[in-house]
Amino acid sequence: MSSSRTVMIADCDHPSVDIERETLRLICREVPWQSCKTEDDVIRVCSTAEGLLVQYSPMTARVLRELKRCRGIVRYGVGVDTIDLEAASDLGIVVSNVPDYGTEEVSDHALALLLSLVRKIYRADDLVKRGIWDFTRMKPVPRLGELVLGIVGFGRIGGALARKAEALGMRIVACDPYMPPTAIPGYVSILSLDELLTQADVVSIHCPLSAETRNLLSAERVASMKPGAYLVNTARGGIVDEDALAEALGRGRLSGVALDVLAAEPIRPDHPLLAHPDFLCTPHMAWHSSQAERDLKRKAAEEIARIVTGQAPRYQVNRRAS
Numbered sequence: 001m002s003s004s005r006t007v008m009i010a011d012c013d014h015p016s017v018d019i020e021r022e023t024l025r026l027i028c029r030e031v032p033w034q035s036c037k038t039e040d041d042v043i044r045v046c047s048t049a050e051g052l053l054v055q056y057s058p059m060t061a062r063v064l065r066e067l068k069r070c071r072g073i074v075r076y077g078v079g080v081d082t083i084d085l086e087a088a089s090d091l092g093i094v095v096s097n098v099p100d101y102g103t104e105e106v107s108d109h110a111l112a113l114l115l116s117l118v119r120k121i122y123r124a125d126d127l128v129k130r131g132i133w134d135f136t137r138m139k140p141v142p143r144l145g146e147l148v149l150g151i152v153g154f155g156r157i158g159g160a161l162a163r164k165a166e167a168l169g170m171r172i173v174a175c176d177p178y179m180p181p182t183a184i185p186g187y188v189s190i191l192s193l194d195e196l197l198t199q200a201d202v203v204s205i206h207c208p209l210s211a212e213t214r215n216l217l218s219a220e221r222v223a224s225m226k227p228g229a230y231l232v233n234t235a236r237g238g239i240v241d242e243d244a245l246a247e248a249l250g251r252g253r254l255s256g257v258a259l260d261v262l263a264a265e266p267i268r269p270d271h272p273l274l275a276h277p278d279f280l281c282t283p284h285m286a287w288h289s290s291q292a293e294r295d296l297k298r299k300a301a302e303e304i305a306r307i308v309t310g311q312a313p314r315y316q317v318n319r320r321a322s
Contacts, residue, residue: 005308006069008049009033010042010057012076019294020053023301027309039063046070051308053300054082059095061087072096072307074300074315077287079236081209085318096303096315100156101295102287107160109286110204110234113258114165117230118144118202122280142201145169150200152193152216153207153235154179161204162188173199176207197221202230209236219244223253230256234286237262246272249279260286 005027009017011034021031036042036057043066046052050069052059055076061084064070072094073083080097088095116122120138127137149165151158154176162172166187174184175193184190193216197203203225207213215238217231222244225231231254233240242263248254257273258280265284273279287296299315307313 004029005051005305006049007031007051007053007304007308008046010036010046010049010052010054012053012055014293014297017297019297020301023298024305027305042067051304053304056082059083059088064088064091064093067093072304072313074098074304074307076296076300078102079208080317081236081238089319093318094307094313094316095318096307096313097317098296098299098303099315101299102289102292103156103160105289105292106157106206106234106286107164109260109282110157110161110206110232111164113232113234113260113280113282114149114202114204114230115144116280117232117256117258117278118142118147123277147171147201148173148199150174150191150196150203151188152176152196152203152205154184154188155206157234158204158206159185161206170202194221194224197225200226200229202232205231205233205235205239207235207239209238214238215241217241217244219247222248225254227253228255230254230258232258234260237265242271242273246276246279249273249276254278256280258282260284 007024007028009031017033024031034045036045039058039060039062042057042063047066048069050071052070052073054073059073059082064084064087070093074096078097078099080095083095085095120141123138147170149170149172151162151174154174166172172188173191173196174188175191175196217240219241222241245257249257256278260282261284267281303313303315
């Protein structure tokens with residue numbers, strides 16, 4: 001196979017890109033590893049690339065117009081909110097993600113956060129480490145099997161969480177206007193988002209961030225949640241109004257919030273949620289396992305190889321150019 005393709009890594013915070021380079025070695029003499037943070041960075045150093053692997057680099061319409069040779073962009077991960085999909089389609093650039101590398105990990109992490117909130121494991125751990133051996137400090141603790149789990153977004157990850165939570169005895173309701181009813185298992189009841197928020201004891205977010213879902217859980221919707229409910233978000237931070245969550249926790253309207261993602265990362269030291277003892281936060285790690293990291297890198301490289309060699313992409317997310 002020809003070794004004349006030009007593929008670059010626009011940015012990546014992984015410690016190594018050996019997997020990508022090994023996967024692409026038959027079609028690329030080298031795979032430059034850049035560290036583009038701005039639009040100008042991408043335009044300056046990636047203008048000759050036929051294919052790009054990107055993590056956080058901004059792929060705006062302005063950038064895409066300057067990538068004269070670009071045939072495809074593959075994002076490390078699921079979300080593609082940093083890429084102008086319409087502009088890419090208009091320019092004939094294929095945009096793909098890697099939607100299936102960490103399904104089990106993210107759903108496991110959401111379930112772990114859910115269990116920690118409901119069972120108050122974080123409180124118990126803190127008290128024991130401070131020399132207080134008293135389970136009554138955790139009261140009340142609800143029975144898991146009597147709780148309703150509301151899943152917002154019933155794709156791969158939402159479906160995996162439903163399967164695991166149903167095995168624990170939870171009743172599952174979900175909201176996903178794009179999921180055909182035939183794809184929903186019989187143990188899941190489909191509701192509108194507003195119905196779900198009033199019925200669910202635990203709400204777990206699993207939809208992508210887009211213009212449609214940005215601030216989907218607005219202050220008004222957070223206020224409409226079932227009193228005493230819990231919220232878990234392992235999707236994207238911009239979907240939920242974080243100030244509204246902090247206010248709801250402060251007023252006792254919500255019993256607990258667990259976030260793996262925030263609108264701005266890392267979390268700032270004065271973020272209002274940090275003042276609440278029933279707030280849990282993990283550093284955007286839900287996707288991670290050693291196996292998932294390897295799969296992400298390999299699958300991203302395999303997808304960009306398909307695109308630049310004229311094969312059909314497996315994970316294209318933008319509309320095909322007319």
